[in-house]
Amino acid sequence: MKLSWIFGSSMEAHHLLASYLLVWLIQGGYAAWIAWHWVRAGKGMQSDLSLNSETNQDS
């Protein structure tokens, strides 16, 4: 089957295309948000973690 119908003018084509775009927008957006914070958090700190239990706020 050809894929060109998905860009057609029917409601089913619009809704299918919109839902695929939504999936990619939300999933890709969230992954990009993590990546952005990852890069920011990585600057100026070591990648190996050395957590100290003495400063745990809940203890």
Added chain:
Amino acid sequence: MKRSSIFGKIGIVWFILTLAAIAYATRLALVVAPTEATMGNVQRIFYYHVPTSMLSLLFPYVNFVASLFYLYWRQREPLRALTADAVAIAAAEVAVVYSSICLLTGMLWGRAAWGIWWTWDARLTSMLLLWLLYVSYLMLRKLSSTGQTNTLAAVLSIFAAIDVPIVYMSIQWWRTQHPAPVFGGGPDSGIDPSMMPAFGWNVLGWAMWGIFLLLFRYGLERRRQASEQEAAHKSIEGPLGVAR
């Protein structure tokens, strides 16, 4: 070789395999799978709406189990508690992502198939409630400034997890606009065998993506915890250094 370097390489390989699986699954769903006789092409939303919905009921349990471990360890073993807490927040965020997609794609499908965007039936309402509970969980963590935020969030997650079986069973307990379960919903349930590869690959692809997001977000939270501790040490050592 550093442990973080090995995990980084595994993560990159996992990411590439995930993208390949999703690309193949998308091709199967949009091009290879047959057109459904009643609903037509819009039924193809099924191939990621259903896997996403299944996963949106799975990640809350990861959050739930991690929260239980957090509550158990927070006094006994604070380091392990922090690990559990990082898993919990990662799982809650991934649960919100997947349940958001489930609700939005369901609305788009519902408008085309039923003629309505939304109806307050048991399945849709309980799913919306699940989404609201995990959004509340994230808001609590973000906005609360008490020293007990993590504990409060862990307790909230236990209550939120109670909604998961209600969402799952809602279409069996009540009469709903939402259709009966596709799998295990009685003698007439199930899909045509020709649709199974597209469905199976989408379950695999989106599950791999969800695991990738979970671990990626977990890693970020561990970095945040480490930098928070570093800042706490500096704030303690700073004044002492001046005093010396």
